[in-house]
Each structure stands twice: as structure tokens, then as C-alpha cells.
Amino acid sequence: MENLTFTLKKKTVTIFLIMIAVGVLSLAFGFFGGIEGKRVAANLLLNIYYFLSMGLIGLFFVTVHTIAESGWQTSVQRVGEAMSMFIPVGGILLVLFFVLGGLHSIYPWTHSDHLDAILLKKVAYLNEPFFYIRLVVFLGVWVLLAYYVRKTSLALDVKGDLKYFSKMRTLSAIFIVTYAITSVVSSWDWLMSLDPHWFSTLYGWYVFSSMLASGFAMLILILYLLKRMGYMQHVNDEHMHDLGKYLFGFSIFWAYLWFSQYMLIWYANIPEETVYFYVRHKYFSDVFYINLILNFVVPFLLLMTRKSKRIFGMLVPVSIIVIIGHWFDLYMMIMPGAVGGEASGFGIVEIGLTIGFLGLFGLITFRALTKAPLAPKNHPYFKESLDYHTHY
Amino acid sequence: MYVSPLREPLIKGAKDYSQVTKDILAPMAGKPSKYWYMGITLSGAAALFGAWATFMTVYYGIGTWGLNKTIGWAWDITNFVWWVGIGHAGTFISAILLLFRQKWRTSINRSAEAMTLMAIACAGFFPLIHMGRLLLGFFILPYPNTRALWVNFNSPLLWDVFAITTYLLVSLVFWYIGLIPDLGTVRDKATGKIRKAIYGFLSFGWTGSARHCSRHETISLILAGLAAPLVLSVHTIVSFDFATSVIPGWHTTIFPPYFVSGAVFSGFAMVLTLLIVARKALNLEDYITVGHIENMNKVIIITGSIVGIAYITEFFMAWYSGVEYEQYAFINRATGPYAWAYWIMMTCNVITPQLFWFKKIRTNLVATFIISIFVNIGMWFERFVIVVTSLHRDYLPSSWSMYKPSMVEVGLYVGTLGVFFTLFLLFIRAFPVIAIAEVKSVLKSSGDNKKDVHHE
Amino acid sequence: MENKYFKSLEDLRIDTSRDLEEQSAGDKSFILKMQRESAALPPTSRRDFLKAFGFTIASAAVASSCEQPVRKAIPFLIQPEGIIPGKASWYASTFYDGTDYCSVLVKVRDGRPIKIEGNNLSSITKGGTNARTQASVLNLYDNARLKNPSKNGSEISWETADAEIGGKLKEISARQGKMVLLTPTIISPSTAAVITDFVTAFPSCDHIQYDVLSAAGMLRANQDSFGAPFIPSYHFEKADLIVSFDADFLGSWLSPVEYTKQYSQKRKLTDGQRSMSRHIHFEGAMSLTGSNADHRVQMRAGHQKFVLVNLLSALKKLNGESSPEVQGTNHDVQELAAELFRNKGKSLVVSGSNNKDEQLLVNEINMLLGNYGHTIDTDVRLRSRFGFDSRLTTLVEEMNSGAVKALIMMDVNPLYDYPQAAAFGAGLKKVELSVALSVVSDETSAAVSYICPDHHYLEAWNDFEYKTGFYSLSQPAIRPIFNTRAAQESLLRWSGNPQEYRTYLNSYWEQNIYSKAPGFTSFTSFWNSKLHDGVFESGEKSAVAVAYTPVAAMEAIARIAATKPEDSIDLVLYANVSVGTGKHANNPWLQELPDPVTKVCWDNYLMISPRLAEEMNVVDEQLVNVNGKLTLPVVVQPGQEYKTVAVALGYGRQQTGVPANGVGQNAYTLMTFDGDNRSYLLSGVSLALEAGNYPLARTQSHHSMEGRELIRETSLEAYLEDPQSGNEARVELKKHMKTMYPEAKFDGLHWGMAIDLNACTGCNACVVACSSENNVPVVGKEQVIASREMHWIRIDRYYKGDEHNPEVVRQPVMCQHCDNAPCENVCPVAATTHSNEGINQMAYNRCIGTRYCANNCPYKVRRFNFLDYTGADTFKGNEYDPAEMTTDLRRLVLNPDVTVRAKGVIEKCSFCVQRIQEKKLVAKTENRELRDGEVVPACAQSCAAEAIVFGNLNDKNSKVSQYFASERNYHLLEEIHTLPSVGYLTKVKNKTV
């Protein structure tokens, strides 16, 4: 049997630390380099939300497969668990961000002294105390569940008792149900309310689909890195193929929801809705198309064949493109409302901060991977996962 | 392939291949039972009622229905969407579960697909009959005509024409391609000459050659890959019928995924309704086990909960939007003259499926049967609420109105139910209700006797 | 791609315009040329063959689905003179039915009158019409028309009739037997002369004029006040303050078309007008006029006289005089008096009462306010409504006593509309010779021995002097359809004059009227000119001068002051704007016309106040018996005075035809006399609940705007301060009007319509005009109950505020012709698209009836042919035509320019596209641009208030563009960005806020 204990090399840690340093420096540049505060705040929100969501998708990956009782994913389950360990970090950062002025700087509805007629109607929901209550509830639930899922999973591995397996299933069900609600509502709170006049019922699911695609891309990327480091040899082409199918499928799913939302608003052309895309067309037309190309056209065309899903040579570049693509998708969701058409931009702050957060996310995830064997050998479906081959 | 001992067997009883063939072909053999005759008489009578209603509609006009200037659609489109929704389970089971490697689909996919085809046929009837001038219905086809006039590609109804047609054709092909190996089995087991000739013709010359098998598997898989987005697209486009409009309660962006989810929800409910009866009547309890039922119930909880979240999202967003028309539309749903329909929908679709969280209930056949009927009813009312309650009080209060169905509309609905059950009863007699070849392929790994085979 | 097929009339026009430049040919050769051209289309190509092939394949279905050809298509063998196929002729004429008067133009297509429009040359009606005038063309094709002279129900020839009736008359005359000629008020000078001739020939003959809507109270009051019975001219356009006591002057009082014209002129705030009249209305039942008032006061119907006494007293006090007061009316009139006093000479007080004393008080008030000579003109008098009710009372007595030997009834129906119809009927049986000169079979014609059917007015010659010096003419617009004869001619014949009435009329005018018209070289040129114009206004004044004496008024005050207001339930009998007196009850358009207040059609009912309803524990449609005589369904009417109930007259016809027979109840049976006069008010009515319900057909069932900004409103005060007031939302909305794709541009024409909510009174004339112009089917009561009425234009009526005393607002709604039309997007077969002139157009023969467009229309203006209402369906035997609108006779009214829609097809307002095309063609042949105001849709044409303006939005100088540019302009539901081509101007009420 291969080596299941992952050790983080110094060199790798150094790389992550350098990335974090780049992030800190560009943040400093943002604050002192004449960049508008709103833009810096919006970038912070973007990255915190993006990587927090990746952590959540990691947890989602583990839990959804647990309740679906599928066997194949057990061999990559640890990666998902490790990703989920970013949730507490991201959560704290998010709270800090809101508390330390982020909320006031980019959310128009917080300026309670000059609200217009429409916003006054929404005060019962869009007010700060309630916002913070929701924030704490969402993050609290996520952190607790991430912690317990991880703990139970490790216990199952150590003790091999099937009662942990059934506890795992219960926890997973609880997470899926709560996440179904909290992911939607949190996206209204943190993203949709940046354009407080605008509304779309699909929004929550749209954001979720975006995060789903990018989360799986990240999972593939981490798996690839692990394999390059010589670990995870039990993961074969078939597993990669399945993950590739997810990436392919979720990219199409994202495009489907994007189209549904866009087309319906385009079609009815009601000003209270079109205002959202109007601004995006006017000031962000480049990003508008980049978004579609990176997130739909590229994965759709490149991952269509069976072969492309089975080789890292194709899967990894596509994953990177998708991660970049959904970063732009979030950019599209956040910037017009938070910063506005004129003040938005793309430069050192955007790139640097993202690198920094990527480093932080990588560090946390990889450190989490060192804490447990890379494969849950005592998982009842682990054997199934090894003896796993598909014909398609 | 290794299968964890934790998993329950998908096929009960220690069967060998020959036994599987025998068991599944049994319902086709011999004379139909008394119950079969009773069933077909009843459903045939319902279909005749529908024929009368069709005549009334075509001859006297849509005025024989309860519609009016404000409410241009009611039972017709409600039934249409309901049937289309039911028609989603088959393809969902075959395509999406296949892509997600759910082996338990093999016992139910054949009948679910057949049900899909029948439901789509029933569904397709409503957009036709709802036309004021059915005889000119061919106008919706983009054919070259003397006026050089084409159709309106902006219209969701036109998209429906393409979507429903494509879905029907692809589902038919998908179902039939899957049926070919089994038709070979029927042919080879047939005793009469005529029967042999007919099934010989239908089996397309299937021999079971490894080459054919391999390509057959590939094509099934790609068809599944095509059918999966197709099945999403169909109900998505149906939802566009409403969501593209400007009517409060119709125009909302969540409709596409919410409709798809609702469709799968109602489709599984109908599959359950049928199969709980069929497995008993056809002695197929070993193939369609309680485990299968439980799995379907899990799908029902998930889709039911998604639908529930969508209901609540819509309601919240109507308030959040600050648009008075939106707000009124939803208040009116919950408290207006059609509030009863709304609460039936809420009870049947959101509350009752939650009972499936209890293992006792989701493994209880009677409870499952009852809840599946509830879901069927609830999903019908969901469409009724969307169609009628939204229309009857929209923008200008001067035009607000009420709707009451007429006997002719009842007749059309009952008629399609009659056709549906008639076709299903004929299907039982004409084709194997379970995919024999597919069951055999998982028999070793998931049969009851697997432990004897794998003693590692 | 070659452009061989006419995609629109556009192409057609372009093709032909070149030829027109070559030769300025007449219309006929132009059409021929066009046909020749279409015959010379290029030969078919392979693609055409394929298309044709495809067509053939579909032919089975096509054969079964094509519209049916005209059932009886008979070509002209010899083309009649003056008829050009496809081109309308117009004749000036006059509509007068004994109550309503209107100078009209008759549109005739292929020899059939198909549409009535107002005559702009008349300075009385000034091109305005009302619903009944618009509908009168359909009476021409009434299935119940009397088709032949008859005797006791069997057909006879005119010769026999003349011989028998003439002989009998001579015989009776010889023995000095009493004869009576019963007519409505005759305003025709020549007919009056004919009658004079008749009475001269038969000296024992008495001419009695009988008005169903009587003004005898006013006639008598004026007799006492001024020494002569007359009805003056009122000038609402000159009044700054109008106070009306139950006078429904926009609906039924005296001359509603004329008054609507005057009233709206003073109410508009367009064209720089910055002031408007203030209208205060006292009434018990909610009337059309009352609902338009700036300030409506609920007054028990029977308390009017007391309020008038108090008002007079208050006014006198202000004038330094004193007059008695009456207690117990709950109306403080001090403020009103002060306001009136401030507007001396610029105010107008009117009363709808038929009580002499009340009219005397009104005279005194107006005199005190100095309104005579300003807003009231006694020199030019209204010549209609000159009947004295007492004369009929005497007649009935005499008939029953057997004194009357011969009774000739011309255009009257006392057996239906006389309160003691039974007594009249009993008396009639004792009359030796009874003759009816009616147009349509009715209760009276059914009871007489001889029927000598008269022409319908569109078949007849006639002249009128509606007001002193205001003459007008009628001329036949069609040859008599049936074997009928002018009533005047019958009288002439029986009095021994063999002249045709036309000749008689001609010579009458030559002798008596011609002299009043200076500047004509010959009578023929005068005659032709006036016949063309339809009107002649001589400018003469009444010959009899009058002088006021207050004595009678003082006596009236004393009489009233001696009584006390009672706390009883009062019943108001009123004539509505549709069937009115019931004379035209057999007109399906009028039957299906929703009442402007209750929105009920096809029935009359008992309007009661919400409070009384609550006390009696009744709800809508529950049956209640009135005075033990009549059982009626209830309509709970917000704004109705607590103890005033009301019933419309004109229903409950029994012997005319389908659809009038049996529709509603005859409320004339409730009517009593108030002294000498018919009383439209009953005090002390008893109401008793009866078992059961009676469904009413109502086109609007929800009466609140639910707080939506559908009708934007402001007060005059606020408007003068800020013209945008009431319309602030538009400024805000304009800022948010973002779109995903650029707005469509229309080069050339972009049609638009503006509706001045301040002018619209809700009279419904437009609804009938639209039905008439556009062949809108009548669907009958059951279908209206099922909410399937077909009207292309409707007048939404909402109540605002308190249920017990709400404000009423109205809004005409038709297709808004949205430039971002939600309906067009969704039609799968492209049956409804946007024209390059901004019209939302409907291709009926492409429509397959999915109703998707109707669902998607936020305005709900699209109508669906649920059943075969028109008989245009392919299948036989499935027609649904309860109003018998598809008989061969009725179908003559169809406008050939507008497709008759088949079962299963959506239809809606087209902005009268046929009129647009017609005028465009005219402009093209005359080689000029269309002029603003040249194209007038039927609704705008019919509107006496001129509330509807239509024109080209691309022309910044057009009237509609100016309206659109107004701060008052807004669009219905503009927040959903449908970009309507119809704009509304905010309603401004002259009220203190």
C-alpha cells in the first residue's frame, strides 16, 4: 500500500507564505496607493467569499456523497474534508471584514439616513442587527458542522465502527438541508444586497452553481498537486474521469442557470430587473463575455470527450481556467453594485489579493491534509472505491 | 466489480439468469387477469369521456370551458404541465441515474420510460386542444407557405413545440434502443409463430453479438448524456411559458430549476403510484424491492424540499422586491379566493414528503402509496396555483375575474388519465416491464446471491 | 430575395404610387390598374412551386379551416350610380327619437348604412354623439322591424290600409267622433304642418304630445314664472359653478350630448386653459353625472325641495332678504350659498325634478343669482319635451269612457311606457279605430287594429328644429328595406293630400325656411347646401318674449314649508345611458353596454346603499320586491344615499323581439303621478326580501384600485401650483427606465393616442362606436356573466375612499399598442406583431387561438372568440348568438373593411387601422402628407367630450404629441416598460383638499 501520510514540505509552505505576503502587500498598496477604499473592500469581500465557498463546496462534496451512498468518492474524500477546514478561517475573515467597515463601505442599504422609497420598504430585512444575526447563524452552523463531519470521519477511520458511518450520514443530511437554505440566503445578504434595488429569485442557486463549478475545479487541482507530490496513487483515471464529469456537468449547469436568469430578464425587459444587466453591459461588457467564455465555452468544448476528462493535461488547465472564470463571475456580481462602473478596475489589488488568498487557502488546506491519512481505509465503501472502473 | 457488503441487494431471492427471464416475462404470457380487464374497461371508459369532451371543444369552441377574458389558461395548461412533469421521471431515472451510476435504476427504468412516453403523449394533447383553432394548428410548424410567413422564434410556446417533439422522439428512441435486447429475449421465448414473427420484426435482428452489445452500451450512454440536459431543457422551456411573461406570479427567474425539480418530484410520485401496484400485481417484488421504493422516496424528499425552498424564496422575494403587484400576487395566493388551492399545494408538496425523513414511513408501502398520491395531487395544484391564481388577479383590478372548470374540462383531464392507464395496461402485456438484460448485468454484483459469488 | 408577395399594404402602396404620378386617375381606374399589375406578377419559380406544393399538402386542413366565403355573393350586373365598391358615401342626417337629438353623418357602404358619426357642423352637438345615437344604425336592421302594413295581425296592402283607415276616419269625422293623434313632442316643422293639415281635415281630431321622459314640471313652472311654457337653453360652458340637483345632464337630462360638449369644454386643462368649472352635485342615487362631480352630496331624493328652500333662504339672506327655512334635511347649504353668491352670473343651478314647485325654486335661485341671460338663455329654447302629462291622463279617461273613437299613435308606445298601461290598454279596446305608425313592433303595435309601419329615420326624409332657429334635416341613406311609408305621408294620404312627404317637406322649406337664409341665389342651391350640411342655423330668437315674476316661487316656498321631510325610503326611476326609455331596448349593442356606474348590462336592478343593504341583510343579486309590484335583484351601490334606492327604466319589454323581450323588469309600472306630472321619484317605498338570487351580468367585479397608480389624480389647486402634481411617479419612473435593447424607432408615422381623463365622462358612446366600426360581436348575458364580453374599449370605473361616499374615477382602456408589447413576443405563429407605424396588429387569419397573448397582456384588452358568436366558423350548427346578431338583416350592419372574426380567434383594438389606411390612401392620391387630426378612430370620433386625441407621435406639432409632452401625461403601468402608445392625462378635480 502506498504512503497515506502526507507531509508538507518546507518549500511548499514557503511558496504559500510568499503568496500570502504578496496578498498583504497588495492590500497595503490598496490602502495607501490611492486606490478607492470601496474597491479594496469589494476585493476583500470577493476573495473571502470565493475561498469560503470553496471550503463549503469541499464539505458539500463529502456530505452529498455520504448521503447518496456512492462509493467511488471515498478515496478522494479527504481532499474535500481538508478544503472544508478553510471554513472557520474564511468565516472569521468575513466577520472581521464586515465589522471593520466593509459593510458600511460597499452596502448602500447600510446608509440608513438616506434610503429611497424602495429601500425603506426593505428595512425589515436589510438592517444591520438582523444582518449580523444571520451572519453569525450561517457561519456558526457551517463551522460546527464542518468540525463534526471531520471529527466523525476521522473517528470512523480510526475505530472503523459503523455507528460513526451512520452518524456521518445524519450529519451530512443536516448539513445538506441547512446548507440548501443558508447558501441561498447568505448569497442574498452578502452579494445580492450590493444592488439593493434589484432582486432575482434564482440568484441564490445561480451563485451556488458558480461556487460548485469552481469548488470542484479546486478539488481537482489539489488532487493533481497531491498526485504530483507522489501521493494519492490509489486515485485512478476513473476517479479523475468522474471529477471531470462533474466539472463538465456543473459548468453546463452554471451556464443553464446563467442563461435562465439572463434570458428571462432580457425577455421581460422590466426596468426593476434589467437595471442589473444594464449596468453590467454598459461598464463591464468585456468581463460579461469573458465570464461566459471561461466558464462555459472552455469547459464545454475541452471536456466533452471521454479522453480529456481522464488526463491531467486537459483537466488541470481547464480547472485553472474555471477557477479564474468564476472569480470573474463573482467580480461581475460584486463590483458594479459595490464599486460602480467608473471606479472598478483590474490591477495590482485584484491580482495580488487573489494570490494572497489562494496562498492562505492552500496553506490551510494542505496543513489539514497532513492531519489524517490521505485515504479513509476503514470507510465501508473504500474498497468499492478502489475496485472501481467505468466503461464510459 | 466489488460491492460493499453494507449495501442491500437490488434483486431478492437467489436467482439465476434463466429465472430472471422467466420472472420478468411472466406477465406477458397467458391470458390477462380479471383485474387487467377491469382496469382496461375503466380506463377505456375514461378515455371515451375524454373523446366526448374533445368533440365538444373542437365543435363548439373553447367557450365550453370555464375560461374568460382574464383567465385564458386554466386546466388545459395545468394538465399540460402536470403531464410533462410526470413525463420527466422516466428519462431522469434512465439518464441521470445512469450518469450518476445508480444501479437501482435497472429495475424501474423500463416502466418509468414507458410511463414517460405515455405522459408526454397525454401532455402533448393539451397544447393542441387548447388552441382555439385546432384545425389550423399546423401553423406552428415552420413550413414554407404562400405568404412566406414563418413562425415566431421568440415565443416560448414555439420552443415548447420543439422541446416536446424532441423530447418525445428522443425518449422514444432511448426507450426502444434499450428495449431491443429484451425484444430479442421475448422473440426467443415466444412459442406462437405469429408472436415470434412480430417480436422478430420488432427486435431489429438482435443476436447479442459482443460487437452489438458494446456499441449498444455506448449509444445508451450517449443517449443518456443527451437526454439528461434534454430533460432539464423540457421543463425549463415549459417554465419559460410563464417566466418570460410580465404577469406577477409568472415572471420569476427561479422558475426553470424549480420547475425541473418539481417535474422530477411529480414524476417519481407517479412512478411510485404505478409500481407499488404493478410489482404486486405482476409478482415482481423481488426486482422492485422495498429498497428501490426507499431510494425513490429519497429522491422525493430532495426534490420536494427544493420545491419547498423555491416556494419560500418566491414568497420572500415578492416581499423583498418591493413591487406592489408581486406582493399582491403572493398575498392573494395565500389569502385570496383560491387560497385553498395554495394550501393544498403547500400541504401536499412541502409537508407530506417530509414524512419520508422517517425510515419507517419511507419503507412502508402503504404510506408511500398514499404520499405518492398526495404528491400527484399537490403538483397538479401547484400548476393550478401558478396558472389560475396568478392570472385571475393581475395588474388592473377592473379585469379581475374568477374561474370555474366545466364538465368538458373535467372530461379532457379524465380522458387523458384514461388514455394513460390504458396505454400502461397494454404496455404491461406487450413488453417486458423490467429491463431484463440490464437486471442480469447487475445480478452478480447486486443480487441476493452475490455473497456466494464474491467470497473474498 | 425577391419581393413578390405583399407583406403589407405598405408594399402595395409603393407599387401603385408611381402610376398615380403618371396619371391622376380616379379611384376606379386606380383599382383596375392595381388588379392588372397583380396579374402581371413574374412567372413562378421553382421555389414558388415548392411553396405551392407545400400548400397543396396542407390543403386538406386548409379546406376545412379557411374562412367561409360570403354566404350570398351576388355581383352587380349593372353598377348602381354613385356606388363605388370599397368606397363609403356619407350623408348628413339627424337622429331624433322623441328624447335624444343628434345631428349625424351616416356612413354608407355598398348601399348599406353601417356607421353613425357626429356632425361637426351642428353647433348644438358639435360632432358629439351618445351611445344611443351610435347604436341607432343597428335599429335599422332590427329583426323586429314592422315589414308591412297590417290589419289585426294580417298583412294588407297600403291601398287597402289607406282606403279602410281613410274611410273610417271620414266616417268618424262626419259624426264628429273624437279622434286623437298621439305623438311624442314634434320638433319637425314640416311634420307639425302635416299634423295641422290633418287636424284641419279632421276638426274633431286632437293632437296630443306624449313624452316618456317628461319635462312638464319645468314647462309649468316656467308658465308660472315667465308666463309661457318653455325650456330654456342652458350654457354649461359659461358656468364657473354648476350645482345640479339630481339632474343627470350628462346622461339623460334634456339634451345630454349638447351639455356634455359644453361641460367638457369648461373642464379641460389642455391648450393653455388654466381654469375649470366646479361641479357640485346633489343626488340620492349614483348617476353618471353625479359620479363626475367635483363634490357630490348625498341627498335623499325626496328631500330636494327642502334643500332648495333652504338654499334659497340662505341666498336671500346673503342678499339681505329673508325666506323661510325647513328643518330636518341634514344639509348645510350656507357654504354652498356663499359659493354661489360669489359666482353670481357665472353659475348655473339645475334640477332634474319633474315637480313644478322645485323647478319654480330653481328659477328663483337662478334669477337671484343673475344667471338668466348668462348661463341660461330664454330666447333660444329647447323645442323637445313639450308634452304635458295631464293630457294623457285625460286621454286615458276619455278612452275608457268610450269617447275616443279613433286613436292614431305615431312613434309612441304607451302600452309599455305609460304608468297605467293596463288602463290605456283597456281604453284602447274601446276605440273604434286604432292605428299605430311605428317602426318596430312593440307592445302598442300589438294591440292596435291597423299598423302602418313608418320608415326608420335612416330611410326617411325629415326636418327638425331642436332649438329655436337650429334646423336640421334627415335624408334617406338607404332605400326602405321593407314595405314601409313615412308616417307623415300616411297622415297626408288620410287627410286627402296625395303629395309625397318629400315634396311636402321641400315646399314647406321653400315657403317657410328659405326666407330665413340670406345669400342664396335659389332655393335649390339653399336646399342642396343644407342637405349636404344636414343643418341650418338661422340665428332667430323665440318670438315670444318673457318676463319673470317671483310670485309663483313664493307660493311654492309656502307650499313646501308647510310640509316636513319624511324619513322614508325613496325610489328614483332613471333612464340610463344605454337603453334609456326602453325605446331602443331591442338593440343588442345597447343591451350589452355596461352601465357607467354599476357596470351591469342586460338587466335592470335595484340600486341600494351599502348601509341599507346591511340593515336589510341583502347582498348583490339577491331578490327584493318593491312596493309589492316588482321583484328585482339588488346591486349594492357605494355612494348611494342611505335610504334612496333606484331602478332603471327601459327594461322589461315584452312584445318587441330578441333580445329585448324579457330582459329586466318594467319599472314604468312603479311610476306614479305628482299632481299633473309623471313623477320619477317615489317616496315611502316598501322593500321586501324575496327568496332566491338572480345572476347579473357585470363587466367589472372589483371596484378598488388596490392603491395602484392606475388613475392619477390631483386637485386644481395643486395642479396650478405644479402641473406635475398627481403624476410625480412618472418623473421618478423615467429615471429608472432601463432597457436591455434599444427602443424601436419608427420613421414616418408612429401612431399614438392621448386620453384626457379630465374630459372623459364615462358616457360609453365610444364603446358602441367601436363595436359598430369594428364588428365587435354581441355575446349575450350568459357570456358576460362568464366574463367574456368582447368590447375592444372599456371604461374602467373605480371607487376611491369611503364605501359609503366614495369618489368615482374612470379610465377608458383599449389596446395600449405597446412598443414593447408582451403579447407580441409570445405568439407562436406571429399572428400579432408590431407594424412599422407602431401599431400592435393582429392577423386574425393567422391566429390559432392559444390565448397566450391575452394572458400576457397586463391590460387585459385582448378578447377571445370563445364560441361561434359571428357565424364565421367552419362548422355548421354551432353558432352562439342569443342576441340574434347574425341574421341576414342584422349582418347588413357589418363594416366590410373589418374582418368578422371566427371562433377561436383573438381580437382587440386596432387603432381603427382601416381608417388609417383609408386616409393614407386619400393623402397618397392627393399627393400630400397626412394632416394632423385627419385620421380619427371611431372612439375619438364619437366622443362628445373630445377626450380622445389621436395622431402621429413623430410629428412634434401634432395634438397628440403635445398631449404626450404635457406634465399631466402618463402611461398605464409604465413601470413595467411596455412603452404604450396610449397616454393618459391626469384627472384634475376642482375640489378643496
Next chain:
Amino acid sequence: MNKYITAYYNDEEDLLKGLKQIKSKGVEVADVLSPFPVHGLDKALGMKRSRLTRVAFTGGAIGAMIGFGFQAWVFTQAYPLNFGGKPFLAVPSFIPVTFEMAVLFAAFSMVFAFLIHNKLGPGAAAVIHDERITDDRFLLVVKVADDENTHTIEEVLNEAGAHGITLKKKN
């Protein structure tokens, strides 16, 4: 000419094992007939992966192009009409039909390719070696050249545990 030997197994695992053994003896197995697709058989028989996916992709691409192209042609060239102020080239509106056309073409091109390529179709003639093939037997077919010794082959088959070894001739 065209002689062949058939033999059957009762279990797919025996078949796969036997197949390996037979192949190692240098006997070419022409075809295996089975009641259901046996996993690993394609590899054992050395079959190439099906190219049906390419057919499907091509069909789908053609369908999409026809769908989109036709709609665009109708709305911008053949008969441009103003529907509710929408642009003539209303791309979002064209997506649903384009998608459906792509799926329809992909599915049908592939199904027809499958049927034609495999000579399957309504009423296509089938050589039924053994009626139990579609029930529970796994039959293998070994083609024999005219000059070949059938006996050795039969021996090999027998050794590999196959039953019912029969020599047949094709007409």
C-alpha cells in the same frame, strides 16, 4: 467455405476465463453472443472503441447550426418582424430551439448510424444460433478456415470448459 464452431458457457466469468485460455492457444474467437453486455469482453476480443460519439457530436453540431442559422435567417433576412420591440437577431430567444435541434440531430444521427452500421433495423434478419443466448447462455463463435483442423479447435474449447461444441456451416 465459411465453417465455424460454436460453444457456450453458462456464466460470464467462466466465459472470460475460458476466452483468455482459448486466445492463449492461438484460436481466434470471432464473436461472443451474450444475453447482456459482459464487461471486459470488448477488451478480451480486442474491439476498438466505438466512434459513435463522433457521429453524435457531428450531428449535434450540424443540428445546432441549422437551428440557429435558420432562426437567424428567418428573423433577419426572410421576414424580419418587430415582436415587442425585440431586436431582429434575438440571440437569447434562439437558444432553446438551437439546443433542441442539436439534441435531436445528435440523437438521431447516432441512432441511425448505430442501426445501419450494425445492420440492425425493423425486421432485420437474425441468425439465431441458440435460443438461450438471449436468456442465460454465453456463446462463442470460432471461424474455421477450410483447411483448418476443426478437431484441435474443438479440443482447445473443450479444455477451456466450453459446452456444446458444434461445427456449423454458413450457407
